[in-house]
Amino acid sequence: xxxxxxxxxxxxxxxxxxxxxxxxxxxxxxxxxxxxxxKKNVTKQEDEEEEAVPxxxxxxxxxxxxxxxxxxxxxxxxxxxxxSGPMSGMTPYEIIRARxxxxxxxxxxxxGAVDLVCDLHNTTANMGLCLITYSDCDWICLHIFRxxxxxxxLRYIHFDVSNKESYSLDSVGKHGFAMEIGPQPHGxxxxxxxxxxxxxxxxxxxxxxxxxxxxxxxEGFVDVFTMVKHIDYPRDSETRTITAAIxxxxxxxxxxxLRPGGPLFQTFSGETLRYxxxxxxxxxxxxxxxxxxxxxxxxxxxxxxxxxxxxxxxLRYIHNA
Amino acid sequence: xxxxxxxxxxxxxxxxxxxxxxxxxxxxxxxxxxxxxxKKNVTKQEDEEEEAVPxxxxxxxxxxxxxxxxxxxxxxxxxxxxxSGPMSGMTPYEIIRARxxxxxxxxxxxxGAVDLVCDLHNTTANMGLCLITYSDCDWICLHIFRxxxxxxxLRYIHFDVSNKESYSLDSVGKHGFAMEIGPQPHGxxxxxxxxxxxxxxxxxxxxxxxxxxxxxxxEGFVDVFTMVKHIDYPRDSETRTITAAIxxxxxxxxxxxLRPGGPLFQTFSGETLRYxxxxxxxxxxxxxxxxxxxxxxxxxxxxxxxxxxxxxxxLRYIHNA
Numbered sequence: 001x002x003x004x005x006x007x008x009x010x011x012x013x014x015x016x017x018x019x020x021x022x023x024x025x026x027x028x029x030x031x032x033x034x035x036x037x038x039k040k041n042v043t044k045q046e047d048e049e050e051e052a053v054p055x056x057x058x059x060x061x062x063x064x065x066x067x068x069x070x071x072x073x074x075x076x077x078x079x080x081x082x083x084s085g086p087m088s089g090m091t092p093y094e095i096i097r098a099r100x101x102x103x104x105x106x107x108x109x110x111x112g113a114v115d116l117v118c119d120l121h122n123t124t125a126n127m128g129l130c131l132i133t134y135s136d137c138d139w140i141c142l143h144i145f146r147x148x149x150x151x152x153x154l155r156y157i158h159f160d161v162s163n164k165e166s167y168s169l170d171s172v173g174k175h176g177f178a179m180e181i182g183p184q185p186h187g188x189x190x191x192x193x194x195x196x197x198x199x200x201x202x203x204x205x206x207x208x209x210x211x212x213x214x215x216x217x218x219e220g221f222v223d224v225f226t227m228v229k230h231i232d233y234p235r236d237s238e239t240r241t242i243t244a245a246i247x248x249x250x251x252x253x254x255x256x257x258l259r260p261g262g263p264l265f266q267t268f269s270g271e272t273l274r275y276x277x278x279x280x281x282x283x284x285x286x287x288x289x290x291x292x293x294x295x296x297x298x299x300x301x302x303x304x305x306x307x308x309x310x311x312x313x314x315l316r317y318i319h320n321a
Numbered sequence: 322x323x324x325x326x327x328x329x330x331x332x333x334x335x336x337x338x339x340x341x342x343x344x345x346x347x348x349x350x351x352x353x354x355x356x357x358x359x360k361k362n363v364t365k366q367e368d369e370e371e372e373a374v375p376x377x378x379x380x381x382x383x384x385x386x387x388x389x390x391x392x393x394x395x396x397x398x399x400x401x402x403x404x405s406g407p408m409s410g411m412t413p414y415e416i417i418r419a420r421x422x423x424x425x426x427x428x429x430x431x432x433g434a435v436d437l438v439c440d441l442h443n444t445t446a447n448m449g450l451c452l453i454t455y456s457d458c459d460w461i462c463l464h465i466f467r468x469x470x471x472x473x474x475l476r477y478i479h480f481d482v483s484n485k486e487s488y489s490l491d492s493v494g495k496h497g498f499a500m501e502i503g504p505q506p507h508g509x510x511x512x513x514x515x516x517x518x519x520x521x522x523x524x525x526x527x528x529x530x531x532x533x534x535x536x537x538x539x540e541g542f543v544d545v546f547t548m549v550k551h552i553d554y555p556r557d558s559e560t561r562t563i564t565a566a567i568x569x570x571x572x573x574x575x576x577x578x579l580r581p582g583g584p585l586f587q588t589f590s591g592e593t594l595r596y597x598x599x600x601x602x603x604x605x606x607x608x609x610x611x612x613x614x615x616x617x618x619x620x621x622x623x624x625x626x627x628x629x630x631x632x633x634x635x636l637r638y639i640h641n642a
Binding site: 251 | 351352354355359445504506507508509510511512513515516562563566567568569572587589590591608610611613
């Protein structure tokens with residue numbers, strides 16, 4: 001590839017890996033603990049040699065294992081409004097914690113923010129491993145995705161939300177994504193899911209090290225699933241109780257094209273309810289536990305091919321300067 | 322079969338089906354709601370005709386969906402001690418609720434208790450459908466099991482605990498069992514699991530109706546899994562945090578014989594820990610979410626064949642009297 005076709009980007013001088021933003025999503029909790037333990041041992045052994053990738057490991061929420069949150073969903077507290085609004089004795093715990101994390105890893109949108117935030121999540125949906133971002137043109141995220149995808153099955157999900165409106169912890173970094181993996185019940189750790197997440201994080205760190213060493217990453221296409229809409233459960237008009245579950249033919253079929261007329265729900269009396277949209281779309285987050293309260297039974301995405309530009313951190317220009 | 326070989330037992334004049342004893346085990350919650358709705362419609366249609374099986378439907382816990390309990394596990398509050406101890410302003414909510422349920426369905430151990438309690442539960446373990454009881458010689462429970470097993474895959478689990486020490490809601494009835502089904506994440510309802518539970522309850526009610534109509538049920542053998550011991554996760558000696566997950570080769574292998582030396586756990590650093598017992602036993606409740614806090618990673622059972630005696634409610638003797 002010719003050099004004038006690649007973008008020159010600054011190196012990633014600090015990377016944060018966060019777990020337990022949702023206290024009951026346990027893969028990230030135990031992985032961050034394990035990485036902290038390993039780092040402690042390495043630091044001891046190597047007598048404070050320089051790390052290959054300067055890495056911050058963060059346990060985002062003190063509630064680990066039992067509960068998702070205390071007052072409100074921490075991973076919705078990183079909007080500009082939540083991070084800068086007035087505080088009082090009534091401020092929810094998670095807003096306070098979000099500001100602490102923003103001080104530690106941000107401030108969001110500032111020059112001082114860490115270069116990359118990888119926030120670890122689990123889902124009860126059969127989504128496998130996914131990176132979830134707010135951008136379809138963040139070349140760092142897209143190249144990390146391409147590198148991981150060359151090694152492990154993976155999907156790229158894009159929520160088309162502005163930086164100001166972006167709400168999750170990973171939005172605090174200059175670049176960031178949620179690493180989402182399922183299926184795993186919340187409050188449970190499954191070895192296969194833990195190991196897949198561990199591999200995902202290791203491949204990401206390998207890529208960062210390679211990028212920081214001056215490697216050039218060529219352009220190429222990436223399949224991006226852009227979220228189009230959410231669908232709620234059918235509910236009783238008075239009590240708001242759900243009256244149907246995800247249809248057995250749709251359950252676990254994340255990223256399998258849902259066509260108009262396809263089965264969507266099965267009511268508790270046994271009736272099938274069908275997808276009434278007129279565009280075939282890709283379902284994901286099918287039957288995610290935490291989304292019952294958010295009114296989301298599943299989300300639907302459009303799949304597009306995005307050209308990811310070639311990038312390099314021009315190490316040798318600096319060395320030659 | 323000759324009549325002198327069958328035991329004469331009294332008819333089951335009242336049956337209770339309970340859901341939501343654990344608020345986040347949703348199959349039972351939605352099934353009881355659905356049965357209540359259906360009963361309302363039938364009652365309307367049939368203008369208060371007599372029911373085939375007098376049926377009490379109970380939503381055991383007001384916390385449905387989000388949480389398992391408020392203060393303590395309701396399904397451990399039905400011991401003689403909990404039901405009869407002193408009360409104060411500090412008494413946990415679930416103890417109060419247990420006493421209400423004991424008044425409604427019991428009192429436990431009394432002549433006035435309902436004849437049969439079926440309490441609906443879910444597990445994150447891959448256990449399929451199971452009946453869990455405190456007896457391996459409760460002929461009613463064993464014959465219900467045999468009838469269900471003729472129609473759907475099913476296992477019979479026996480906790481060898483005295484009536485006084487028995488702790489769960491189903492112990493309040495003259496006969497009783499938990500109907501346990503998994504895998505399903507807590508806080509989630511999966512259509513296939515809901516439908517299997519619905520079928521299980523329907524088959525049970527069919528059997529009760531048949532028994533109450535004077536049918537004779539012949540003797541026969543039943544495979545009973547009697548709980549022998551629980552195994553906890555490996556834990557950090559100081560923090561008590563778990564240091565390993567269920568081994569991927571054991572995960573989801575409920576009721577598959579675990580032999581001495583078989584893989585049990587995989588530590589978070591990747592090491593395999595093996596089963597050190599010297600007796601091959603059957604694992605169940607492997608990686609049940611709610612048992613992390615109870616110190617149970619899995620339970621182990623011995624499989625035995627139990628002779629279930631033939632039974633009848635001698636309807637015609639009464640008719641001829």
